[in-house]
Amino acid sequence: KNQVEQSPQSLIILEGKNCTLQCNYTVSPFSNLRWYKQDTGRGPVSLTIMTFSENTKSNGRYTATLDADTKQSSLHITASQLSDSASYICVVTSDQAGTALIFGKGTTLSVSS
Amino acid sequence: GAVVSQHPSRVICKSGTSVKIECRSLDFQATTMFWYRQFPKQSLMLMATSNEGSKATYEQGVEKDKFLINHASLTLSTLTVTSAHPEDSSFYICSAKRLAGDRTDTQYFGPGTRLTVL
Numbered sequence: 672k673n674q675v676e677q678s679p680q681s682l683i684i685l686e687g688k689n690c691t692l693q694c695n696y697t698v699s700p701f702s703n704l705r706w707y708k709q710d711t712g713r714g715p716v717s718l719t720i721m722t723f724s725e726n727t728k729s730n731g732r733y734t735a736t737l738d739a740d741t742k743q744s745s746l747h748i749t750a751s752q753l754s755d756s757a758s759y760i761c762v763v764t765s766d767q768a769g770t771a772l773i774f775g776k777g778t779t780l781s782v783s784s
Numbered sequence: 785g786a787v788v789s790q791h792p793s794r795v796i797c798k799s800g801t802s803v804k805i806e807c808r809s810l811d812f813q814a815t816t817m818f819w820y821r822q823f824p825k826q827s828l829m830l831m832a833t834s835n836e837g838s839k840a841t842y843e844q845g846v847e848k849d850k851f852l853i854n855h856a857s858l859t860l861s862t863l864t865v866t867s868a869h870p871e872d873s874s875f876y877i878c879s880a881k882r883l884a885g886d887r888t889d890t891q892y893f894g895p896g897t898r899l900t901v902l
Contacts, residue, residue: 702889712896714877714894715828716893717890760827769890772830774827776827
């Protein structure tokens with residue numbers, strides 16, 4: 672069964688600190704893996720996308736890694752800001768057309784001052 | 785580019801009434817649009833896939849007669865929740881894929897519609 676598991680379920684950090692979110696997946700076939708940021712009451716916004724051959728991808732203070740052998744990905748957030756408070760969702764696409772998305776439940780990040 | 789809008793953003797209705805939610809791709813043409821439902825602290829669940837000019841494909845367990853989908857043009861899809869009940873209260877999110885251009889495999893998500901059925 673295709674599954675995407677994320678950890679931790681929730682996380683609270685102080686402003687300015689770094690954090691790392693984890694994503695493990697059992698999806699086959701594999702096309703790409705994306706990390707999304709979803710603010711409360713809003714739709715998901717794409718942060719990074721990685722294909723099988725890519726190990727790391729950065730987008731500003733967000734850096735995603737992918738280990739296709741162990742089927743693990745991480746999202747590292749550097750120098751967190753209050754506006755980083757959101758749910759971060761790991762999504763694996765299993766088809767080339769991009770129609771079959773498997774969503775993780777997300778990690779809820781709270782950044783406090 | 786690749787902006788998807790939804791209207792309304794929030795709706796409250798009485799049990800038994802029908803509610804229509806619109807999803808529009810504002811700056812691109814979409815071959816396919818998707819409708820998702822998200823309950824609190826849960827992941828997005830795909831309800832149906834719609835292609836312009838053809839019938840929607842519903843996921844297992846989703847009642848097609850209750851959730852009517854119309855995809856009348858390459859920029860507009862509508863979801864109508866018929867005879868809504870409190871258990872239909874949820875966050876409904878649409879997404880759209882480009883007809884052509886870069887990354888036609890990408891789904892661009894709308895901002896969501898919060899439906900509350902009293």
